[in-house]
Amino acid sequence: MIETRLRIEPIQGCGALVKDVDLARLGDAEVGDLRQALFDHGLLVFREQSLTPEQHIALAERIAPIDVNRFFPAAPGYPVIAKVEKTAQQTTNIGGGWHTDHSYDAEPAMGSVLVARDLPPAGGDTLFADLYAAYDTLDAETKAEIAGLRAVHGSDHVFGEKGAYAQTDQPELAKGGVETPETVHPVVITHPGSGKSVLYVNPSFTLRFEGRTREESLPLLMKLYAHAIDQSRVSTLVWAPGTVAIWDNRCTWHFARNDYHGHYRLMHRITLAGCALEAA
Ligand code: SIN
Numbered sequence: 001m002i003e004t005r006l007r008i009e010p011i012q013g014c015g016a017l018v019k020d021v022d023l024a025r026l027g028d029a030e031v032g033d034l035r036q037a038l039f040d041h042g043l044l045v046f047r048e049q050s051l052t053p054e055q056h057i058a059l060a061e062r063i064a065p066i067d068v069n070r071f072f073p074a075a076p077g078y079p080v081i082a083k084v085e086k087t088a089q090q091t092t093n094i095g096g097g098w099h100t101d102h103s104y105d106a107e108p109a110m111g112s113v114l115v116a117r118d119l120p121p122a123g124g125d126t127l128f129a130d131l132y133a134a135y136d137t138l139d140a141e142t143k144a145e146i147a148g149l150r151a152v153h154g155s156d157h158v159f160g161e162k163g164a165y166a167q168t169d170q171p172e173l174a175k176g177g178v179e180t181p182e183t184v185h186p187v188v189i190t191h192p193g194s195g196k197s198v199l200y201v202n203p204s205f206t207l208r209f210e211g212r213t214r215e216e217s218l219p220l221l222m223k224l225y226a227h228a229i230d231q232s233r234v235s236t237l238v239w240a241p242g243t244v245a246i247w248d249n250r251c252t253w254h255f256a257r258n259d260y261h262g263h264y265r266l267m268h269r270i271t272l273a274g275c276a277l278e279a280a
Contacts, residue, residue, distance in 0.1 A: 006033050008041070013235035014130035014252060015043025023244060024055045031062045034246075038063075038111060039193030042252040043128045045237060046244045051115055053078050056268060060113045063246070064272035067102065067109045070178050071159040075268055084114070084256075084267040092168035093265070095256035098129065098229060099204030100249045101271055104155035106183045110192075110274030113246045116239045120263035126237045127255040128247065134228040135188060135199040142227075145220065148279070149187040150210040151201050156180040158204060184210055186279035191250055197280040198251045199224060228253065250277065 007019040016037065023046055026034065038044055051059065057080060060066055068074075072082035072094070086093045102109035114126075138146075158164050159175055166174035187209070189200045203225050208217035237245055247254060249271075 011235045014128040016041040017045045023049050038248050043247045048242045049244045060270040067271045067273040082269045084269050086265050088264050090169045092170045093258040096258040097204050098253045098255045100202045100253050103205045104153045107276050108274050109249050109271040111248050111272040113270045115268045116243045118266040120260035120265050123260035124265045125257045128235050129253040130233045131199050131251050133233045135197050146187045150184050151187050152182050152207045153205045154182040154207050185277050188280040189277040190280045
């Protein structure tokens, strides 16, 4: 881990809290430190921020170019900000399963910047899992079993015309006419920012190992998934007005809890462009 000027307090399980920072007024050196801290910790949490949508966009652009999500509706007037919304009437939330954003892309989004806009009175927490730690703590036999494997990722079963969201009360996330090609990534990648090995499969978008059927792939995938969400490697982010989370999609998973029916929740998300992933 590299020296930083930021005041960073690791969070048990996954991520770190960054204190005494105004995300609207970062110096260039702080942005560099923030990017490095993101690669090292996977999740950075900031409290008591007051970012306007314009400042949210400016912050994202200082970290990396923006990679607009092609499935989520945009915040009115801000085409690069995805709306993560659940109304008091809806029962399905967005992101309510373990995943990492955009793993179905050939160049998956490197990160996401999520700003709390309207929160329910209780609940609506987001869980984060540390995939560096998941890889590091695999036993030697499993590490040998997955070394050199590649996995196929896709989005059609989630966001396609007949995908999971099409069957719910969030049908606007199911997009006909949007391209949803499958893509292949190594199962263990070298993180492009930290150089560390990471387990890179996830329950929502990984379909199978390359060269194997889904049925053949599932036993090992399930074993890896169960290992990744061991409580010792998971943290819970309890949102408050002003909370901003920035996570690295290559070394974390997240899961938005859906336990606030009858209440409104609105988050603004910007995804940050990444690169093709190399095998460890
Ligand atoms: C997401 O999956 O990006 C949304 C997370 C959240 O709403 O907490």
